[in-house]
Each structure stands twice: as C-alpha cells, then as structure tokens.
Amino acid sequence: MSLERLPIIFRTEDLCAYYEDFMAIKHINIKIPQKQVTALMGPSGCGKTTFIRCLNRLHELTPGARITGSIYLRDQNILQLDPIVVRRRVGMVFQRPNPFPTMTIYENVLAGYKLLGIRLPRNEADEIAEWALRKAALWEEVKDILHRRGTFLSGGQQQRLCIARALAVKPEVLLMDEPTSALDPKSSLQIENLIVELKETVTIVIVTHNMPQAGRISDFTAFFYLGELVEFGPTAELFTNPKDPRTEEYLTGKFS
Amino acid sequence: MNTYPARENWRRIKNQIAVIIIILLALIPTLPLFFILANIIHEGLRSINLDFFLHLPAPPGETGGGISNALVGTFIIVGIAVIIGVPISILAGIYLSEYGKDSKLAEIIRISADVLQGVPSIVIGIVAYAWVVRPMGHFSAFSGSVALALMMIPVVVRTTEEVLRLVPDILREASLALGVPYWRTVMKVVLPTGMVGVTTGILIAVARIAGETAPLLFTAFGNQFMTLNPMEPMNALPLVIFNYATSPYEDWWRQAWATAVVLTFMVLLLNILSRILAKRIAGEK
Numbered sequence: 224m225s226l227e228r229l230p231i232i233f234r235t236e237d238l239c240a241y242y243e244d245f246m247a248i249k250h251i252n253i254k255i256p257q258k259q260v261t262a263l264m265g266p267s268g269c270g271k272t273t274f275i276r277c278l279n280r281l282h283e284l285t286p287g288a289r290i291t292g293s294i295y296l297r298d299q300n301i302l303q304l305d306p307i308v309v310r311r312r313v314g315m316v317f318q319r320p321n322p323f324p325t326m327t328i329y330e331n332v333l334a335g336y337k338l339l340g341i342r343l344p345r346n347e348a349d350e351i352a353e354w355a356l357r358k359a360a361l362w363e364e365v366k367d368i369l370h371r372r373g374t375f376l377s378g379g380q381q382q383r384l385c386i387a388r389a390l391a392v393k394p395e396v397l398l399m400d401e402p403t404s405a406l407d408p409k410s411s412l413q414i415e416n417l418i419v420e421l422k423e424t425v426t427i428v429i430v431t432h433n434m435p436q437a438g439r440i441s442d443f444t445a446f447f448y449l450g451e452l453v454e455f456g457p458t459a460e461l462f463t464n465p466k467d468p469r470t471e472e473y474l475t476g477k478f479s
Numbered sequence: 480m481n482t483y484p485a486r487e488n489w490r491r492i493k494n495q496i497a498v499i500i501i502i503l504l505a506l507i508p509t510l511p512l513f514f515i516l517a518n519i520i521h522e523g524l525r526s527i528n529l530d531f532f533l534h535l536p537a538p539p540g541e542t543g544g545g546i547s548n549a550l551v552g553t554f555i556i557v558g559i560a561v562i563i564g565v566p567i568s569i570l571a572g573i574y575l576s577e578y579g580k581d582s583k584l585a586e587i588i589r590i591s592a593d594v595l596q597g598v599p600s601i602v603i604g605i606v607a608y609a610w611v612v613r614p615m616g617h618f619s620a621f622s623g624s625v626a627l628a629l630m631m632i633p634v635v636v637r638t639t640e641e642v643l644r645l646v647p648d649i650l651r652e653a654s655l656a657l658g659v660p661y662w663r664t665v666m667k668v669v670l671p672t673g674m675v676g677v678t679t680g681i682l683i684a685v686a687r688i689a690g691e692t693a694p695l696l697f698t699a700f701g702n703q704f705m706t707l708n709p710m711e712p713m714n715a716l717p718l719v720i721f722n723y724a725t726s727p728y729e730d731w732w733r734q735a736w737a738t739a740v741v742l743t744f745m746v747l748l749l750n751i752l753s754r755i756l757a758k759r760i761a762g763e764k
C-alpha cells in the first residue's frame with residue numbers, strides 16, 4: 224500500500240516540541256493516513272511520547288513545555304483550536320491502564336460524557352456503552368458486572384475498558400502510548416487483535432517498543448531517533464528494506 | 480559444631496530478653512491513655528444514665544440534672560464550624576495541590592496554615608471574641624464556631640492537599656484526554672478519588688476541636704438552658720466540664736467526670752472512624 228494514495232488525517236509541518244529549552248522533537252514533517260495503524264518506533268528517549276502527546280495537545284500541560292510549527296487535523300491547525308475540542312476528536316490510551324477508581328465499569332465507559340456534564344437519555348447511554356465495550360472486545364466479559372468498579376478487572380481488561388472509554392466519545396483518531404507494555408503476553412495479544420479490528424472505525428497511532436508487535440499490527444511505521452523523524456513508510460518496506468542506516472541498526476538490535 | 484551449646488542458648492535468651500524489654504518500653508506511651516480512661520471511667524461512669532443525656536442541668540447546689548443542652552450545643556457549634564471551615568479548607572487544599580503547587584502564593588498559604596495551626600487555642604478564642612462577640616455585643620454559639628473553624632482549617636487544608644497530591648497524574652490525564660476541562664477534572668475526578676482521605680482529615684479535625692475549651696470560654700460561653708439558636712450563648716461539653724469541675728458542688732464534680740467520659744468516648748470514636756477510613760484508602764491502593 225502506498226502512502227500517496229491514502230487520505231491523510233494528520234499532517235505536521237516543522238513540528239518542534241520543547242521542555243523548557245530542551246528540544247525533544249525536531250522539525251517533524253509527517254503525514255498520517257486515515258483509518259490505518261501507524262506505529263511510532265525508536266530508542267528510549269527519542270521523543271515518541273512527546274510527539275504523540277502533541278497530537279492531542281497534552282504536551283502543553285507539562286510545565287515549561289511548548290510547541291512550534293503546525294499540526295493539521297484534516298485541514299485545521301489544532302494548535303489554533305480549543306484543546307478541549309481537539310481532545311474530543313483525538314482520544315488517547317495510556318501505557319498503564321487508568322480507569323477511574325471511583326466509577327463503575329459502566330460509568331467509566333461513559334466518563335467522556337459524564338465528566339463533561341452531558342446527560343444522555345438512558346437508552347442512548349446504554350447503546351453507546353454496549354457499542355464501545357463490544358468494539359473494545361470486552362462486552363462479553365463484563366456485560367453482567369457493569370455496575371462493579373472498573374478497578375476490579377484484570378490489567379488487560381482494564382486496558383480494554385480504557386480503550387472503550389476512549390472510543391465512546393467517537394474520536395477520529397486513537398493515540399496509544401505503549402498500550403501493552405504493562406500487560407501479560409496473552410492480554411497484549413488480545414489488544415493487538417483488537418487494534419487491527421479497530422482501524423475500520425478509527426485511525427490509530429501507536430507507540431511501541433515491540434518490533435514483532437509493530438510488524439503484526441501496523442500498516443505504516445515511523446522511526447524516530449534523537450528527536451528526529453528518520454524514516455517513515457509502509458511497515459513491511461521499512462522492516463525489510465530500511466533506507467537509513469540508523470533504522471537498520473535499530474531493527475537489528477544494535478541499540479535500544 | 481556443637482561444642483558451645485550453652486553459649487548458643489545464652490545468646491538466644493539474651494535476644495529474647497532484649498525483645499521483651501523493647502516491647503515493654505514501646506508500651507509506655509500507651510500507659511497514660513489507659514490510666515486516663517480507667518480514671519475517668521472509674522470516677523464518671525456511675526453518674527451516667529439515660530436521664531443524664533436527656534435532662535437539663537439542675538440549678539446550682541441541687542443534685543441531679545443532665546447535659547442534654549451541652550450535647551446538643553456541641554453538635555451545633557461543631558456542626559457550624561464544619562460548615563464554615565470545610566468548604567474553605569477544601570478549596571484551599573485544591574488550590575495548593577492542583578493550581579498553586581510550587582508558587583510563592585502557595586508557599587505563603589502553606590506557611591500561614593502551619594502557623595495558624597500552632598497558635599494557642601486560647602488566642603484563637605480571644606480573636607473570635609474580638610471579631611465576632613464584640614461587634615455582635617453578646618456571646619453566641621456562632622462565635623464559638625468561628626473560633627473552632629479557625630482551628631480546623633489548617634488541619635483540613637494540609638490533609639486535603641496531601642491527599643489530592645497522592646491522586647496519580649494518570650487519572651488527571653485520562654480525564655483531560657477525554658476533553659474534560661481542568662477544573663472539571665479536579666472537581667469530578669481528583670476530588671472524588673481523594674474524598675475518603677479528605678473525609679478522614681475532616682474527622683481528625685473534628686475530633687480535635689470537639690474537645691476544645693479555651694476557644695469557647697469567651698465565645699459560646701455556656702448556658703444552663705436549652706437553645707438551638709446559634710446567635711445565643713450555648714452550652715457545650717467542654718464548657719460543662721470546665722464550669723462543673725471549678726464549682727463548689729460535689730454533685731457537679733461527679734457530673735464533670737461523667738461528661739468527660741462522654742466527650743472522651745466521642746472523640747475516641749471519631750478517631751477510630753478516621754482510622755478505619757484511612758485503612759480503607761490504604762486497602763484500595
């Protein structure tokens with residue numbers, strides 16, 4: 224599959240992100256295709272988390288952090304939008320499962336409405352909850368315990384609950400920062416399968432350290448090194464025929 | 480190998496003696512509590528019966544009567560102190576943990592809270608007298624509540640801040656990433672997550688102020704009759720103990736002991752309750 228023919232959902236232009244004076248990502252120009260899985264890879268500290276947190280404007284919450292350049296979501300520069308609006312359109316799943324401990328499973332799924340004070344009619348709320356839980360492949364496991372605390376679930380189930388929570392507000396993009404790194408292999412695999420199914424519904428941008436995982440689930444891979452985007456292309460191509468020596472070194476395990 | 484069994488044994492015995500001594504020493508701080516409880520129960524328990532809780536004080540010199548007005552008074556005075564103190568304290572705690580953080584203003588608030596906590600309670604009483612009693616022209620339960628609120632605010636502010644700081648950042652981010660504004664995140668995610676801890680702090684503060692006498696002496700002042708009006712002088716359990724214990728009547732001394740039992744067990748109960756809550760937080764982690 225070639226990048227040129229696909230519709231683009233995210234496009235950055237000369238994107239730089241700083242912590243105080245430290246430039247963590249440098250002049251990134253990337254086009255992320257719609258309804259595909261894009262993996263971000265690179266050695267620890269190369270700026271993957273920083274980059275992904277720019278895309279939903281969480282980066283700027285870190286004291287002293289700032290961004291220059293532009294990020295276009297479809298045709299709007301999200302740096303000029305209200306961050307609240309951007310975050311409704313671009314959901315996020317974190318490294319550690321983080322369901323709200325004071326809420327039930329049901330309330331967790333609908334947290335994106337509840338916390339904003341949006342009151343849904345009962346049947347609509349039920350519908351959204353079931354839809355999101357089914358999308359997150361969790362419905363069958365929790366349909367009889369919807370009113371138990373989300374924190375009672377296993378780590379893998381909690382992570383799928385967080386995915387359901389992000390999906391429930393119907394985002395256009397789902398950002399995932401190493402969503403399986405805190406999970407056991409079986410739960411990881413479940414989530415991987417889920418991601419592949421989800422790309423029918425949303426665009427997925429996923430940070431992963433796990434090369435086989437990236438190979439299994441992603442259509443495109445971006446390789447970051449020391450804050451720069453070194454290489455970006457279809458995963459199969461990048462894995463088998465890297466153009467940049469740094470990508471090759473990373474893929475062959477010279478550094479991690 | 481077994482050439483020195485005696486020495487081995489001796490070492491073991493020495494070890495056990497040391498452990499026993501340490502346990503005995505560790506028990507020393509708990510002794511005063513047991514003596515106090517034994518003492519007030521011994522002196523006070525026989526004057527406690529249903530009438531003691533349900534009746535008004537007898538006129539000076541007469542025997543009998545109860546502390547119904549002081550019980551009600553303590554609930555009202557402490558209740559109003561909670562109503563005044565808790566919202567202010569929680570908002571200040573939220574400010575310190577979620578907004579001010581390491582700023583100058585936050586540091587000033589923290590230092591002020593610590594200093595306020597160290598101000599002697601009698602001084603707080605005088606201040607409440609000057610601020611509330613004098614302008615109003617008379618003693619009142621309300622002025623007592625103001626004094627007690629001043630005493631509880633620093634405790635609740637600092638515990639609220641500490642508890643909210645313990646709420647993991649990933650929960651804040653989970654909420655923010657859903658497009659929830661920061662202040663809503665604080666009110667709907669951070670505060671509810673820390674609520675058990677905040678409640679524990681409030682209970683500890685209530686336990687502290689419920690027994691305070693000095694701030695009430697020239698504010699709530701005391702009253703031999705039943706009143707529910709916070710703008711009037713009102714009786715309270717610590718005031719009963721103070722007034723009766725310093726009276727010349729033997730029956731009142733007995734009642735002072737009995738009131739001490741009631742007050743001590745109320746405070747004890749609050750402390751145990753806050754412990755249970757604190758355990759529950761620890762269990763949830």
Ligand SMILES: Nc1ncnc2c1ncn2[C@@H]1O[C@H](COP(=O)(O)OP(=O)(O)OP(=O)(O)O)[C@@H](O)[C@H]1O
Nearest residue numbers: 242245247265266267268269270271272273274285
């Ligand atoms: N809050 C922060 N303050 C200052 N510097 C930071 C902060 N967060 C990250 N950095 C720095 O920014 C650079 C990029 O960090 P980032 O977390 O984006 O890397 P990463 O690729 O996600 O690494 P990992 O694979 O370990 O998660 C690193 O050099 C890191 O030290």
Ligand SMILES: [Mg+2]
Nearest residue numbers: 271272273400
């Ligand atoms: Mg990272």
